[in-house]
Amino acid sequence: xxxxxxxxxxxxxPSLIGVVIVTFLLTRALPGDPAAYFAGPAASKEAIExxxxxxxxDKPLIEQFFRYTNDxxxxxxxxxxxxxxxxxxxxxxxxxxxxxxxxxxxVVSVMIAIPLGVLAATRPxxxxxxxxxxxxxxxxxxxxxxxxxxxxYVFYFRLGWSPAPLGRLxxxxxxxxxxxxxxxxxxxxxxxxxxFRSALSQLILPAATLAIFSLAPIARMTRxxxxxxxxxxxxRTARASGLSPSTVIVTYAFRNAMLPVITTLSMVFSFLxxxxxxxxKVFAWPGIGSYAVEALISSDFAPVQGFVLTMAVMxxxxxxxxxxxxxxxxxxxxxxx
Amino acid sequence: MKRRDFxxxxxxxxxxxMVPAPAIWSAAKADAxxxxxxxxxxxxxNNLDIHxxxxxxxxxxxxxxxxxxxxxxxxxxxxxxxxxYDRDKFKPELAEDMNVGDMSVTFKLKKNAKFHDxxxxxxxxxxxxxxxxxSVGGFPTFQMGAGSLTKTEQFVVVDDSxxxxxxxxxxxxxxxxLAVIVPCVVNSELVKKNASEKDPWGLEYTKQQTAxxxxxxxxxxxxxxxxxxxxxxxxxxxxLPKVKRVIxxxxxxxxxxxxxxxxxxxxxxxxxxxxxxVELKDSGKLNIVSVPYSNGVQYIGMNVKIPPFDNxxxxxxxxxxxxxxxxxxxVLFGLAKPMFGAAADKxxxxxxxxxxxxxxxxxxxKALLAEAGHPNGFETxxxxxxxxxxxxxPLCILVQESLAQIGIKTTINKIPGANWRTELNKxxxxxxxxxxxxxxxxxxxxxxxxxxxxxxxxxxxSYQSKAMDEYIHGAVxxxxxxxxxxxxxxxxxxxxxxxxxxxxIPLYQPYVNVAxxxxxxxxxxxxxRRLDYRTLVKA
Numbered sequence: 001x002x003x004x005x006x007x008x009x010x011x012x013x014p015s016l017i018g019v020v021i022v023t024f025l026l027t028r029a030l031p032g033d034p035a036a037y038f039a040g041p042a043a044s045k046e047a048i049e050x051x052x053x054x055x056x057x058d059k060p061l062i063e064q065f066f067r068y069t070n071d072x073x074x075x076x077x078x079x080x081x082x083x084x085x086x087x088x089x090x091x092x093x094x095x096x097x098x099x100x101x102x103x104x105x106x107v108v109s110v111m112i113a114i115p116l117g118v119l120a121a122t123r124p125x126x127x128x129x130x131x132x133x134x135x136x137x138x139x140x141x142x143x144x145x146x147x148x149x150x151x152x153y154v155f156y157f158r159l160g161w162s163p164a165p166l167g168r169l170x171x172x173x174x175x176x177x178x179x180x181x182x183x184x185x186x187x188x189x190x191x192x193x194x195x196f197r198s199a200l201s202q203l204i205l206p207a208a209t210l211a212i213f214s215l216a217p218i219a220r221m222t223r224x225x226x227x228x229x230x231x232x233x234x235x236r237t238a239r240a241s242g243l244s245p246s247t248v249i250v251t252y253a254f255r256n257a258m259l260p261v262i263t264t265l266s267m268v269f270s271f272l273x274x275x276x277x278x279x280x281k282v283f284a285w286p287g288i289g290s291y292a293v294e295a296l297i298s299s300d301f302a303p304v305q306g307f308v309l310t311m312a313v314m315x316x317x318x319x320x321x322x323x324x325x326x327x328x329x330x331x332x333x334x335x336x337x
Numbered sequence: 338m339k340r341r342d343f344x345x346x347x348x349x350x351x352x353x354x355m356v357p358a359p360a361i362w363s364a365a366k367a368d369a370x371x372x373x374x375x376x377x378x379x380x381x382x383n384n385l386d387i388h389x390x391x392x393x394x395x396x397x398x399x400x401x402x403x404x405x406x407x408x409x410x411x412x413x414x415x416x417x418x419x420x421x422y423d424r425d426k427f428k429p430e431l432a433e434d435m436n437v438g439d440m441s442v443t444f445k446l447k448k449n450a451k452f453h454d455x456x457x458x459x460x461x462x463x464x465x466x467x468x469x470x471x472s473v474g475g476f477p478t479f480q481m482g483a484g485s486l487t488k489t490e491q492f493v494v495v496d497d498s499x500x501x502x503x504x505x506x507x508x509x510x511x512x513x514x515l516a517v518i519v520p521c522v523v524n525s526e527l528v529k530k531n532a533s534e535k536d537p538w539g540l541e542y543t544k545q546q547t548a549x550x551x552x553x554x555x556x557x558x559x560x561x562x563x564x565x566x567x568x569x570x571x572x573x574x575x576x577l578p579k580v581k582r583v584i585x586x587x588x589x590x591x592x593x594x595x596x597x598x599x600x601x602x603x604x605x606x607x608x609x610x611x612x613x614x615v616e617l618k619d620s621g622k623l624n625i626v627s628v629p630y631s632n633g634v635q636y637i638g639m640n641v642k643i644p645p646f647d648n649x650x651x652x653x654x655x656x657x658x659x660x661x662x663x664x665x666x667x668v669l670f671g672l673a674k675p676m677f678g679a680a681a682d683k684x685x686x687x688x689x690x691x692x693x694x695x696x697x698x699x700x701x702x703k704a705l706l707a708e709a710g711h712p713n714g715f716e717t718x719x720x721x722x723x724x725x726x727x728x729x730x731p732l733c734i735l736v737q738e739s740l741a742q743i744g745i746k747t748t749i750n751k752i753p754g755a756n757w758r759t760e761l762n763k764x765x766x767x768x769x770x771x772x773x774x775x776x777x778x779x780x781x782x783x784x785x786x787x788x789x790x791x792x793x794x795x796x797x798x799s800y801q802s803k804a805m806d807e808y809i810h811g812a813v814x815x816x817x818x819x820x821x822x823x824x825x826x827x828x829x830x831x832x833x834x835x836x837x838x839x840x841x842i843p844l845y846q847p848y849v850n851v852a853x854x855x856x857x858x859x860x861x862x863x864x865x866r867r868l869d870y871r872t873l874v875k876a
Contacts, residue, residue: 033756033758033759036758036759036762037391037754037758037759045762045794047474047475047476047478047479048762050474050475051390051391051474051475054390054474054475055390080383080560081383081391082383082393082561083383083560083561084382084383084384084389084544084545084560085560090560093559149590149592152592152593152596153596156596156600157596157599157600160600164596164597164600164602164603165588165590165593165596165597166377166586166588166597166602167562167563167586171373171375171584171586172369172370172373281589281590282590282593283593284562284586284587284588284589284590284593286559286561286562290561290589291561294561297753297754298754299756
């Protein structure tokens with residue numbers, strides 16, 4: 001197993017090198033001149049040139065590339081110009097924020113979507129099947145920023161149930177001592193229930209927004225995959241052997257239907273992590289999605305490169321975990337593939 | 338723990354989080370809230386030091402409040418009774434005394450002035466800081482240059498608490514330029530300790546923390562999320578500020594900033610869309626202050642090097658076809674000062690900005706266009722900066738519609754914020770809208786930037802005229818020696834010429850809009866248009 005993991009990681013190296021080269025070239029090909037942007041509103045041509053020199057953008061592309069890879073090898077992702085901080089620190093600080101939000105959103109979504117999908121599959125054409133169809137269609141067709149704004153409007157502005165959408169914590173709380181970077185867990189470790197409660201109440205609306213959006217693919221996939229498995233021979237055999245319906249569905253059918261669901265989950269997770277920019281914007285969430293987009297808007301190269309690289313590494317790791325999970329769920333699947 | 342108990346406690350916690358969470362938990366927290374000012378805005382600083390490389394505008398606000406300058410401005414009553422900085426009156430900040438000579442100015446420093454770390458502010462610090470401002474390059478050096486402050490030799494340490502600044506030449510802008518944000522005084526010993534060979538001015542250090550003597554100091558900064566500033570109780574620059582702590586949070590969504598204000602959670606916000614400000618004003622729940630930008634104008638520019646805009650008749654035709662009033666009503670919701678439609682017999686004033694005599698007159702525009710040899714119009718592009726799309730986009734659509742009536746077909750070209758200055762610098766955009774405003778509120782300052790033949794980046798029209806240059810330099814020289822009569826003639830001269838040749842069509846003077854809770858008072862308008870926390874009061 002360990003050698004398999006090692007082998008898989010080795011295979012990932014060429015694709016990571018590819019990612020480094022492509023992001024470097026792509027960011028350089030972006031329209032926009034960071035030197036002019038950061039030289040300020042009253043900059044002359046000379047001032048812009050001075051900035052360009054300071055940033056090292058006056059050097060030939062190949063030299064910039066070697067300097068960049070050399071820095072990367074030393075764990076230095078460069079500095080962001082928009083926030084003024086080292087990219088590595090920023091990503092380390094912001095990734096947990098996005099991860100906490102995405103994970104919670106996903107957990108909520110899974111808790112609703114999988115039972116919904118299973119029930120819809122076991123009773124096709126019934127009211128629950130229609131409910132499943134309606135929720136998934138609605139969830140996927142409402143843009144996330146819209147759902148987010150509606151939730152803020154109703155639960156914060158109108159009803160006042162939810163705290164102000166001001167990021168991860170209320171203004172007057174300070175973050176718990178960082179262990180995992182996930183405030184909920186860190187607050188529990190520090191046995192600080194007040195902070196836990198504040199962090200959780202800040203999380204509810206954005207996580208709900210994400211959950212509504214990600215319901216659809218998971219529920220649909222569960223339903224489709226359950227339907228296929230329920231129609232297969234071994235389920236018929238199990239039923240014919242007189243096993244109780246719950247044993248048939250949970251032990252035999254569901255376990256076999258999990259594989260495509262897990263794949264979908266991993267896709268949804270990695271997609272949400274990078275793509276919940278809009279949710280982050282609406283809730284002033286200090287995550288990496290909004291960080292990358294802001295950097296892109298101001299043609300700030302280093303964070304964009306750092307972001308893409310981090311996401312690439314995450315993809316590789318996530319795929320590895322999923323493959324291992326496959327093996328656990330379905331012993332027929334081996335890691336060789 | 339028993340499983341049942343555990344489940345109970347978990348549901349309890351979850352339910353607790355759902356309850357209308359009262360954010361105040363204890364008396365201590367309630368106190369903290371009343372002594373704390375919560376500001377929400379779209380974006381935050383990228384650097385706490387204005388001398389840094391590429392410090393953005395929110396960074397200026399930190400510098401203004403956390404560092405002191407030798408001198409600052411007095412206040413006067415401005416438009417609508419809002420306290421407004423007085424361009425002509427200076428007050429001491431770090432200096433206790435200012436002595437202006439013929440070719441130099443001498444400052445005596447306050448004896449009790451101390452940096453945040455307790456070190457006294459000395460003449461050496463002042464010299465080092467000014468040396469730094471003229472040496473680091475980029476914007477700070479450029480701004481210093483605008484007041485003829487360019488060489489380190491100009492700053493002389495007389496004794497421990499006396500500094501002399503020698504004038505390179507007579508320039509009316511030298512003193513005002515010492516009161517802008519850039520010439521701030523930095524704790525030189527502290528910064529030098531944290532400087533390196535590669536970074537002799539310690540810019541990396543001051544980027545992350547404030548090292549000044551100002552009324553506030555940054556205690557926590559999370560880039561892109563929040564800045565927390567605490568009052569410096571030993572501040573010597575003026576009366577002790579009332580607000581103990583300032584929390585400045587970045588809330589990217591304009592709708593949420595408005596909701597936070599309306600629910601009473603945020604105390605101040607100042608970059609909401611005009612429509613929101615008008616609605617908030619009408620609702621009467623908040624204090625709304627609107628003040629025109631000093632020395633700032635939004636305009637339609639035409640590149641006079643690109644035909645057919647090289648023909649003054651074409652430019653005049655465009656000026657007659659701009660839907661001025663529609664822009665005021667539909668784009669700005671009245672929150673701007675019109676810079677058009679002055680009465681035909683109104684004499685030119687010695688002031689800037691001032692309105693042109695142009696009004697929307699499609700028939701006249703058509704006639705002018707025919708006269709210029711384009712009876713059927715022509716095709717061109719109309720560009721704008723997407724960074725300010727909220728105003729620029731509807732404005733350009735209205736202009737496009739109106740120009741179509743005289744046969745000018747325009748394609749709208751949206752340029753991303755990061756790219757805007759690069760494009761302006763190339764000077765290839767034929768027709769565009771843009772805004773310019775100068776920190777120093779002097780007509781000639783605006784014209785040097787925007788109309789002078791040396792063709793700076795803000796002379797976006799590539800306009801070059803001998804007569805214009807003569808007027809501008811005449812005014813600069815007259816101001817330096819105090820020749821008012823000559824100054825007045827020259828200012829009127831360049832304003833008249835700018836309106837006659839009309840390479841850029843002034844539209845309006847934008848407003849700075851600030852929304853505050855009813856219990857917040859003490860707002861003052863400054864040339865930099867950012868907040869000055871030192872005078873704000875939260876009742």
